[in-house]
Amino acid sequence: MVKKYIMTPGPTPISEDVLIEHGKPLMHHRSPEFGKIFSEVTEKLKKLLKTKNDVFILTASGTGAMETAITNSFKKGDKVLVASIGNFGERFKKISLVYGLEVISLDYEWGEVADPGDIKKILDKEKDIKGVMAQFSETSTGALNDIMAMGKIVKDYPALFIVDAISGLAASDFDTDGWGIDIVIGGSQKGISAPTGIAFVSISEKAWKAIEVSDIPRFYFDLRAAKAALQKNQTPWTPGISIIVAMNKALDLLLEEGIENVFTRHRILAMATQEAAIALGLEFLVAEPGQRGFSVTAIKVPGGIDGKELVKIMRVKYGVTIAGGQGKISGKIIRIGHLGYVGMFDVITAISALEMALADLNYDFEIGAGITAAQKVFNENNYLDK
Ligand SMILES: Cc1ncc(COP(=O)(O)O)c(C=O)c1O
Structure with missing residues (x-):
């Protein structure tokens, strides 16, 4: 043996308590029982993210949430700035290019962090930048960007600030509203320690304005559909029910600790x-x-x-x-x-x-x-x- x-x-280790929840008989996703759990998980995620913004739970891995952020926030041909300090910064660029965005790359050596001053310089020069993207924890290198400092800069420009916090959440403090982050991206299988397959995004009011006029084709990941369903504590499509149930327990453990x-x-x-x-x-x-x-x-x-x-x-x-x-x-x-x-x-x-x-x-x-x-x-x- x-x-x-x-x-x-x-993925990270999962506690027995969470696995037991995950293994319970399935409930229907349109039932009031699941609606209650769904709304509890949403509220607990807001606590973890320190936000009053809408939070949407998506049945996808983290990359699906990155794609959601990009396809919902921009118009074809929009200019975006990606601060890349590793493999997941590169992923932001790849997704942006697939959907026809113009990408300005701000690249650093792998093992370094991004310099917020460099972001400011580019935003001052290129006035039509519609979005700035960065990782919180860059999992491929272990580096942690200073998102608070970046947020202070980006909030004075029209650009949306999109942060992939997938592997940093629950390991280091993250203050979505305090730092002025428009879209935060997270996943079930990292700091929350639940099974793989759920991702989530928080969306600021500023981001909603962009979402309403975005013209990039999307269907499954359309946040307008997610918003309509959220009114009924539901998702537009069948979600990963058992994973969400498991996340409810996993978030309880974090909040109890x-x-x-x-x-x-x-x-x-x-x-x-x-x-x-x-x-x-x-x-x-x-x-x-x-x-x-x-x-x-x-x-x-x-x-x-x-x-x-x-x-x-x-x-x-x-x-x-x-x-x-x-x-x-x-x-x-x-x-x-x-x-x-x-x-x-x-x-x-x-x-x-x-x-x-x-x-x-x-x-x-x-x-x-x-x-x-x-x-x-x-x-x-x-x-x-x-
Ligand atoms: C920082 C970061 N971004 C994005 C992803 C992609 O997430 P997934 O593999 O769940 O699609 C990961 C996963 O390792 C990650 O650590």
């Missing part, structure tokens, strides 16, 4: 992972400590070691699934997810498997150094899984 652990930045405590937990889990990596003599993709997010830690694979082999040994031999590098940094980094239903012993297990796999690959280090460093972080912070 190889016991399995999932330590990726999505206390959202600020959830952020603290993620910060300490990230610190423990970082200290372990340092003790093993490893380097980070995000060089600047203050720019590292709390959802996932991206670690450079040491010279002479095959990154794909390292991930494979951890998964196949030791049962611990972590993520490798995406796109142009495939094989060059490993990514340890510490997002969602994760406690200190998950991190210790992942570090232990990493050490054992590194030893298998003849990497020169002191076995146990990583685990010791992680334990020290938990002890020093008086950390207990609660």
Whole structure:
């Protein structure tokens, strides 16, 4: 038997309580029972997002919500600015191009964050930009953009600010209304720790004005249909009923823990992972400590070691699934997810498997150094899984 652990930045581990909800007999999506749960989930998502804006639950993965944001907000040929710090920034560009938008790319090295000042310079120069898009946590690199600073800038321009917060939500504080974000995108399978298959978007009044005049073809993801259905606590089409029921429980667990405590937990889990990596003599993709997010830690694979082999040994031999590098940094980094239903012993297990796999690959280090460093972080912070 190889016991399995999932330590990726999505999907994330799911608690037994949530799995039990997910496994309950199906209710009909037009029934009052489901309507009640649907409205509860919507309200809890608003709490998580810190918003009074409309929130729409979509049956799709996160990419479906990215597509929804783009197809509903613009007219064909509109100019948009994408601040790209990694693979998911590139995805914003690809979707925008597919739907005939003109994309201005503001690209950074993978491992860096976007400079809000650069966004301001471009907005000052190109007065007809209709939207600015950025990631909160860029999952492919582990970097965390300063969305608050960007929001302060974009709110003074006509452009909509669209933020993919899919992997950052519940790991780091996110204040939709306080930061002036027009559209926030999230998913079920990340910090919320529910099954995969549900995404959601919050829509500001400013965004609604754009949605009403947008001329990009869309049907399944038409937010006007979603808005009409929301009046009856429903979705226009058959939703992922069991996933939404599971999310209701998962959101309860987050709110019971206390959202600020959830952020603290993620910060300490990230610190423990970082200290372990340092003790093993490893380097980070995000060089600047203050720019590292709390959802996932991206670690450079040491010279002479095959990154794909390292991930494979951890998964196949030791049962611990972590993520490798995406796109142009495939094989060059490993990514340890510490997002969602994760406690200190998950991190210790992942570090232990990493050490054992590194030893298998003849990497020169002191076995146990990583685990010791992680334990020290938990002890020093008086950390207990609660
Ligand atoms: C930041 C970010 N954006 C978008 C996505 C795409 O989401 P999905 O794979 O659910 O379509 C992911 C998923 O990993 C993500 O982490």
